Amino acid sequence: MSFPEVPSLSRTFAPVSPAQAAVRMHGVFKRFGSVRALNGLELEVPGGICYGLLGPNGAGKSTAMRILTGQAVADAGTIEVLGYHLPAQSKLARARMGVCPQESNLDVDLRVRDVLAVFARLYRVPAAERADAIERALTVAGLQARAHDRAVTLSGGMQRRLLIARALIHEPDLVLLDEPTVGLDPQIRHELWSLILSLREQGATVLMSTHYIEEAERLADRVAIVSAGRVVAEGTPAELIEAHAGREVVDVYGSVAELRALSERAQANGVPTRPSGPALTYLHAGDGDEDGDWDGRVPPGRRRSATLEDVFVRLTGDYVE
Amino acid sequence: MTPRSGRLEFPSLTAVWIREWIVFEYYWRTRTFAAVVEPVIMLVAFGFGFGRLVSHVEGIPYIQFVGTGAVATAVLFSAVFSAMFDSLYKRRYQRVYDAMLAAPVDVEELVTGEVLFLGMRAGVYGVAPLLVAFCFGLPPEPAMLLVPLVGVLTGVGFASLGMLFSAAATTFDDLSYVISGVITPLFLVAGTFFPLNRLPEWLRAAAYFNPLYHCVELVRHCAFGLRPGADLVHVGALALFAVLAWRLAVWRTRARLVL
Numbered sequence: 161m162s163f164p165e166v167p168s169l170s171r172t173f174a175p176v177s178p179a180q181a182a183v184r185m186h187g188v189f190k191r192f193g194s195v196r197a198l199n200g201l202e203l204e205v206p207g208g209i210c211y212g213l214l215g216p217n218g219a220g221k222s223t224a225m226r227i228l229t230g231q232a233v234a235d236a237g238t239i240e241v242l243g244y245h246l247p248a249q250s251k252l253a254r255a256r257m258g259v260c261p262q263e264s265n266l267d268v269d270l271r272v273r274d275v276l277a278v279f280a281r282l283y284r285v286p287a288a289e290r291a292d293a294i295e296r297a298l299t300v301a302g303l304q305a306r307a308h309d310r311a312v313t314l315s316g317g318m319q320r321r322l323l324i325a326r327a328l329i330h331e332p333d334l335v336l337l338d339e340p341t342v343g344l345d346p347q348i349r350h351e352l353w354s355l356i357l358s359l360r361e362q363g364a365t366v367l368m369s370t371h372y373i374e375e376a377e378r379l380a381d382r383v384a385i386v387s388a389g390r391v392v393a394e395g396t397p398a399e400l401i402e403a404h405a406g407r408e409v410v411d412v413y414g415s416v417a418e419l420r421a422l423s424e425r426a427q428a429n430g431v432p433t434r435p436s437g438p439a440l441t442y443l444h445a446g447d448g449d450e451d452g453d454w455d456g457r458v459p460p461g462r463r464r465s466a467t468l469e470d471v472f473v474r475l476t477g478d479y480v481e
Numbered sequence: 482m483t484p485r486s487g488r489l490e491f492p493s494l495t496a497v498w499i500r501e502w503i504v505f506e507y508y509w510r511t512r513t514f515a516a517v518v519e520p521v522i523m524l525v526a527f528g529f530g531f532g533r534l535v536s537h538v539e540g541i542p543y544i545q546f547v548g549t550g551a552v553a554t555a556v557l558f559s560a561v562f563s564a565m566f567d568s569l570y571k572r573r574y575q576r577v578y579d580a581m582l583a584a585p586v587d588v589e590e591l592v593t594g595e596v597l598f599l600g601m602r603a604g605v606y607g608v609a610p611l612l613v614a615f616c617f618g619l620p621p622e623p624a625m626l627l628v629p630l631v632g633v634l635t636g637v638g639f640a641s642l643g644m645l646f647s648a649a650a651t652t653f654d655d656l657s658y659v660i661s662g663v664i665t666p667l668f669l670v671a672g673t674f675f676p677l678n679r680l681p682e683w684l685r686a687a688a689y690f691n692p693l694y695h696c697v698e699l700v701r702h703c704a705f706g707l708r709p710g711a712d713l714v715h716v717g718a719l720a721l722f723a724v725l726a727w728r729l730a731v732w733r734t735r736a737r738l739v740l
Contacts (some may be wrong), residue, residue: 192740226740229583230582230739231582231583231738232740233740248486249486250486251484251485251486251487251585251587252483252484252486252585254484254583254584255484255585257583259583261580261583264576265576265579267504267575270507274503277499277503278496278503279580279584281495281496281499281500282493282581282584283584283585284484284492284585326580
């Protein structure tokens with residue numbers, strides 16, 4: 161078997177051109193016992209963009225990520241990462257990929273600098289470039305002053321930054337971020353968002369899974385909405401909103417009983433709605449007729465612009481965290 | 482450096498070793514303390530206590546008999562316990578293995594790197610009881626220079642066995658079964674503290690399948706005279722055990738880490 165040449169691992173980003181898909185998953189199935197984690201997943205991530213996998217917990221996002229790193233093997237389907245076929249060429253793909261997992265897997269007993277030194281070795285950063293790579297990673301993580309402290313003494317946000325910096329030590333072409341900001345303060349979340357955007361600006365492809373809609377809306381150039389192991393919708397956030405929620409929506413507030421009655425009536429009238437806590441949201445309320453009330457079938461309420469959340473809840477059920 | 486699929490690659494192995502070495506720099510004091518103090522206690526207790534009742538075993542002063550046997554014990558404990566407990570911790574609780582496997586390192590390289598490191602460390606620690614035994618009158622012999630090699634070979638086998646058990650275990654409690662059911666019998670019926678020729682026939686036969694017995698014999702022969710024919714058989718048995726345990730450890734660990 162012959163493999164494509166892999167260039168030296170430490171260098172500036174060699175962007176994957178948008179024409180060449182960075183990730184291709186076709187008809188991917190995976191089950192764990194009786195649980196179908198992936199059920200015919202189709203995914204194509206163009207190079208050089210930030211791509212969001214948006215879905216509720218348990219939708220299969222993490223399983224898809226594990227398959228991309230060769231830490232799970234699909235039962236069926238074809239998978240290509242940076243032009244390499246998985247699982248056979250997984251090791252070559254991993255050499256050009258950086259991974260930040262959902263649950264921290266830091267060597268917390270080690271000093272910050274040692275954590276990075278170990279991964280510089282694992283990712284085969286050439287000896288002459290290792291010291292620079294470690295300094296750069298410390299700067300990315302903003303942890304220069306803590307380089308000699310043990311990772312366990314860092315705050316949660318610092319540990320997450322270290323985890324991301326560790327994934328970037330070899331300047332990968334593709335960065336996988338599995339729920340990168342879960343459980344973090346808003347300030348730290350914004351800090352990480354800037355970091356992720358700067359990665360894309362430098363030419364890396366970012367594939368990020370999240371169940372925070374705002375995160376996908378702010379960062380992702382394209383989004384795939386995943387539910388029950390398949391992609392149920394795909395496009396730019398604007399395209400998804402346009403197609404599945406329309407330009408405007410109307411929130412109608414009421415008691416639980418009132419909302420239930422309204423929902424049943426809307427369904428009978430063929431008006432798309434989605435539950436949103438204390439309200440029922442009428443979708444596509446701007447594109448029915450002139451005044452947007454679908455000939456009186458949309459009751460009066462608070463009119464607002466449609467969001468990705470409207471799309472998400474409509475397509476994945478009413479579970480939102 | 483271009484990684485190659487499906488092979489044991491030196492850069493991956495060295496990365497695993499470097500990690501182990503960095504971690505070792507944090508805890509070497511405690512582990513080394515245990516490695517040196519345990520054989521001293523063992524020699525003092527058995528040598529002075531039991532040695533008063535039994536002056537010679539197979540023509541060897543009892544304290545020297547135990548001192549050479551303790552080498553095998555040190556190798557066993559150093560290799561098997563680290564492989565069982567540290568690797569379960571790294572796999573399940575700290576998830577370090579998950580992090581490493583996201584890099585261009587395969588399960589086979591991970592397991593191989595781990596058992597080689599632990600085997601080499603066991604080879605070094607196995608020398609400690611010998612040095613202690615010198616203080617109790619064991620005469621140094623040139624063939625004793627082979628003892629670290631015997632220790633590494635035995636250590637790789639038991640580190641692999643430990644990783645196999647660790648991969649089969651879900652919690653630390655599961656490993657208690659292994660300690661009582663496997664490690665303790667291996668440790669006691671190996672000719673460490675008493676010669677096997679006093680055992681019933683069936684138990685003596687069983688002892689030949691105990692890798693630790695072959696290690697004990699080799700160490701004694703290094704100290705009291707090599708027996709080339711028999712020693713080749715002992716080396717062969719240890720090598721067979723190491724290869725078998727290593728392959729099983731790779732297989733079980735892969736089943737755990739690659740879903």
